Amino acid sequence: MSTSAPASTPSSRPGATSTRTAGARVRAPRRAGRRAGSGTAPRRSVVLTLLTGLVLVYSLLPLIWLAINATKTQADLFGSFGLWFSGDFALFTNIADTLTYDGGIFGRWLLNTVLYVVLGAGGATLLAVLGGYALAKFDFPGKRAVFAVVIGAVAVPGTALAVPTFLMFSEVGLTNTPWSVIIPSLISPFGLYLMWVFAVDAIPDELLEAARIDGSGELRTFVRIALPLLGPGTVTVALFTMVATWNNYFLPLIMLKNPDWYPLTLGLDAWNDQASTAGGEAVFDLVITGSLLSIVPLIIAFLLLQRFWQSGLAAGSVKG
Structure with a gap:
């Protein structure tokens, strides 16, 4: 009794298998493409766009x-x-008059401001980086108390400390000197807190332990390993302290009497007040031009240091 051969099924035919596989390969990217397209479609908010436009205009x-x-x-x-x-374009004339008015005192005020920023803001950034790294990566008695003091100092406005600072500096004879502006600028509680929080996640503890096992000292570990990782945070603190020192007005107002040590903020205010004094000369055009010149260095600093923020964000995305 002869048995018939089993009927061939679609799965047993090589042609059908290849056709089905090819069809699956073709259909899969289409489904994946639809899912990717639907997941990345941006959602636009009219309210958010209007609020952003108002902030931009403001x-x-x-x-x-x-x-x-x-x-x-x-x-x-x-x-x-x-x-x-207006009809007359007097920008270059105003710039020349601003730089030469009153014996070129504007240039002296500009150099004073640069001095206060380099020593004050630069020192504040250095102390914030050192202190933030130490508080983030070392354990010592009283660390919680230090944290409470830093948070409390952040909450206290600088103007509230200006008068006590003046009384303290007057006792040691430092008022009406550049040090009365530079020394208080060295303390930046917000910068210290920012570097503290940034250093906690920016520097892995395992990396520091590996460096210490290899025989690297603490100073070398900080300079060669920790400091490059703290780059974006350091630039952020530097810009915050630089802007705060550059625009500082109230502290120099109560500390300085000699116009030769005025920063730009105090010098331009003195020019503006000339119109209200007896026999004073109104130089509002020079005040406005001087104000424009005073913000140019800040704009240049932001543009030059922007790439450090971008590199920090890129490094964070790669680590994530």
Whole structure:
């Protein structure tokens, strides 16, 4: 009795198998493409866009007003619309007059401000980096108390400490000297707290332990390993302290009497007050031009240091 051969099924035919596999290979990317497209579709919020636009206008409008009015003569400041140019373009004339007025005192104020920023803000950044690294990576008695003191110092405004600082510096004879502005600028509680929080996650403990096992000292470990990883945080603290010192007004106001040691903020305010004094000369055009010149170094610093923030974000995305 002969038995018939088993009927061939679709799975037993090589042609059908290859066709099914090819079809699966073709269909899979389409499904994946649809899922990827639906998952990455941006959601736009009209309210968020309007709020962002309002913040942008609020931030740029004073700068635009300053740039436009720096091109006007003093007569045109009061005889033309504030947000548009006048007939005479006097920007370069105003810059020359600002730099030469009163014996070129504006240049002296600019150098004073640079001195306060380099020594004050630079020292504050260095102390914040050292202190933040030590508080983040070393355990010692009283660490919680130090944390409470730092948080409390962040909450206290600088103007509240200006008068006690003046009384203390007057006792040691440092008022009306550059040190009365530089020394208080060395303390930045917010910068210390920021570096503390940043160093906790930016520097892995395993990396420090490996360096110590290899025989690296603490100073060499900090300089060769920790400091490069703290780059983005260091740049952030440096910019915060630089802007705070550059725009510092109240502390130099109560500390300094000699105009030769004035920073730009105090010097431009003195020019502005000339119009209200008896026999004083109104130089509002020079005040506006000087204000424009005073913010140019800050803009340049932000543009030059922006790449450090971008490199820090890229490194964080790779680590994640």
